[in-house]
Amino acid sequence: MRxxxxxxxxxxRDATPREGADVDRILETLVYLYTESxxxxxxxxxxxxLTGPQVTAIKVLENFGALSxxxxxxxxxxxxxxxxGIADRMERDGLVERIRSETDRRVVxxxxxxxxxxxxxxxxxxxxxxxxxxxRSLDEGDRRDLTRILRRLTDKVTELVGTNGD
Amino acid sequence: MRxxxxxxxxxxRDATPREGADVDRILETLVYLYTESxxxxxxxxxxxxLTGPQVTAIKVLENFGALSxxxxxxxxxxxxxxxxGIADRMERDGLVERIRSETDRRVVxxxxxxxxxxxxxxxxxxxxxxxxxxxRSLDEGDRRDLTRILRRLTDKVTELVGTNGD
DNA sequence: TGACGAAGTTTCGTGTGCGGAATATCCGCG
DNA sequence: CGCGGATATTCCGCACACGAAACTTCGTCA
Numbered sequence: 238m239r240x241x242x243x244x245x246x247x248x249x250r251d252a253t254p255r256e257g258a259d260v261d262r263i264l265e266t267l268v269y270l271y272t273e274s275x276x277x278x279x280x281x282x283x284x285x286x287l288t289g290p291q292v293t294a295i296k297v298l299e300n301f302g303a304l305s306x307x308x309x310x311x312x313x314x315x316x317x318x319x320x321x322g323i324a325d326r327m328e329r330d331g332l333v334e335r336i337r338s339e340t341d342r343r344v345v346x347x348x349x350x351x352x353x354x355x356x357x358x359x360x361x362x363x364x365x366x367x368x369x370x371x372x373r374s375l376d377e378g379d380r381r382d383l384t385r386i387l388r389r390l391t392d393k394v395t396e397l398v399g400t401n402g403d
Numbered sequence: 404m405r406x407x408x409x410x411x412x413x414x415x416r417d418a419t420p421r422e423g424a425d426v427d428r429i430l431e432t433l434v435y436l437y438t439e440s441x442x443x444x445x446x447x448x449x450x451x452x453l454t455g456p457q458v459t460a461i462k463v464l465e466n467f468g469a470l471s472x473x474x475x476x477x478x479x480x481x482x483x484x485x486x487x488g489i490a491d492r493m494e495r496d497g498l499v500e501r502i503r504s505e506t507d508r509r510v511v512x513x514x515x516x517x518x519x520x521x522x523x524x525x526x527x528x529x530x531x532x533x534x535x536x537x538x539r540s541l542d543e544g545d546r547r548d549l550t551r552i553l554r555r556l557t558d559k560v561t562e563l564v565g566t567n568g569d
Numbered sequence: 570t571g572a573c574g575a576a577g578t579t580t581c582g583t584g585t586g587c588g589g590a591a592t593a594t595c596c597g598c599g
Numbered sequence: 600c601g602c603g604g605a606t607a608t609t610c611c612g613c614a615c616a617c618g619a620a621a622c623t624t625c626g627t628c629a
Contacts, residue, residue, distance in 0.1 A: 259546055260538045264531050266553045271437055272480045273560055279617075288584060307607065314438045319586045321609060326584075343594045343607040365430050371559040372426045375552065380425055382548045386541065387432045393537040394439055438586095445587075454614060473577065485616045487579055492614075509577040509624045 274368035285360055290315070290323050292360060295332060295349060299357040303336065303348035332356065440534035451526055452496075456481070456489050458526060461498060461515060465523040469502065469514035498522065 275289060282292045290313065297312050298304060304312070310320040324347055327333045332353035338344035349357065372380065441455060448458045456479065463478045464470065470478070476486040490513055493499045498519035504510035515523065538546065 259550060260535050263538055263546070263549060263553060264535060266557055267433075267437070267534070268480055268531070270553070270556055270560060271433070276617085290585065305607080306609095314434050315585085316587060317608065318588080318610080322585070341595070341607085345608065365434070367560060367563060368433070368556075369426050369430060370563060371556045372429055374559045375555060379552050379555065380429070383429060383552050384425060386545050386549050387429060387436070389541060389545065390436055390534075390537045391432055393540045394436060394533060397443075397533060397536060442587080456615065471577080472579095481615085482617060483578065484580080484618075488615070491579095507577085507625070511578065 270368060270371075274365045277367040278365055281366060285356060287356070291327055291332070294323060294327065294347075295353055295357040296360065298333065298347065298349045299354065303346045305338070305344045305346055307344075309347055327353070436534060436537075440531045443533040444531055447532055451522060453522070457493055457498070460489060460493065460513075461519055461523040462526065464499070464513065464515045465520065469512040471504070471510050472513055475513055493519070 278292070279289045282289050285292070287295075293313055294309065297309065301312070306320055306324065307317060309324075310317050313320065315323075324333060324335070328335060331350055333347050334350055336346040336348055338346055372383075375383070444458070445455045448455050451458070453461075459479055460475065463475065467478070472486055472490065473483060475490075476483050479486065481489075490499060490501065494501060497516055499513050500516055502512040502514055504512055538549075541549070
């Protein structure tokens with residue numbers, strides 16, 4: 238597979254390439270980084286008998302305590318129907334339990350079991366460990382720049398989509 | 404191989420709140436941007452009766468001509484087994500056809516049909532349109548910074564994973 | 570020639586991931 | 600109280616997405 242930062246001959250020749258050439262390159266690089274990170278995360282998770290999203294879930298629950306299914310979905314950038322399946326399998330494996338809220342019986346609290354808590358304590362990183370390592374290797378200035386740029390991107394995306402969360 | 408996660412001890416000694424706080428924030432933002440973009444891309448694709456990966460596939464095939472399944476997989480950052488399923492559904496819908504290579508009968512060339520080519524011509528963007536729009540809204544300096552930072556991240560990731568050069 | 574390892578693709582099992590429909594519950598309003 | 604809209608979760612069908620195993624074909628080497 239091509240390194241994501243390589244240049245094609247057409248771009249080298251052209252002084253001012255197409256408008257979106259750098260945009261395409263940035264996208265390609267981000268997709269590469271993201272998918273590669275997910276792949277490695279999955280690999281690490283498997284060493285604990287878990288999947289990627291399951292690791293994310295138990296670390297979120299470890300940090301925030303029991304959450305409703307909707308809140309947990311929001312934290313993981315997943316839909317409720319996706320989260321239902323993840324919770325099902327984690328419940329099947331004895332990692333979490335569903336607790337009906339007594340104040341609002343529509344709500345299901347997802348809580349770690351003892352087994353789940355013990356497992357969470359063994360896993361040092363939340364998710365995307367590879368990406369996180371790479372980010373840590375950046376110097377302070379780069380991280381500040383990246384944070385600034387991502388904030389602008391988020392604002393733009395929020396504006397385009399109209400919805401938001403958190 | 405020595406892992407880069409050994410710097411957690413340095414973090415604990417550090418007086419500042421927590422070294423990884425901004426890293427976590429950056430990761431969270433990237434995940435948000437990526438998943439949101441994928442969601443919107445899927446939505447756009449559906450208006451043409453396609454899925455997200457299918458749009459990516461026909462635009463890649465439009466640009467590069469018929470590709471072997473392995474080459475197409477690499478272009479899309481997917482595994483061969485994933486690509487097989489995507490090709491199956493696209494073949495079922497008459498968008499592509501499989502052509503056995505005559506020089507190497509192990510190889511299957513994936514080629515656009517007339518219908519597929521016509522559809523590809525109607526779709527202006529390759530993928531991740533939302534993300535691309537947001538990137539275009541950045542000024543020149545930000546894009547240059549982002550490109551530089553992403554190159555460093557890619558180099559670091561490649562170093563951590565091990566070079567799987569093309 | 571025949572063994573044999575490598576390469577390309579498919580198959581299989583499992584786990585996301587999404588939108589839409591169905592269900593249950595809550596709440597405000599009359 | 601009862602109605603109707605809003606909210607929380609689940610169920611359904613489909614499309615990725617991955618690793619491991621199976622299968623075919625290729626190239627080589629003895």
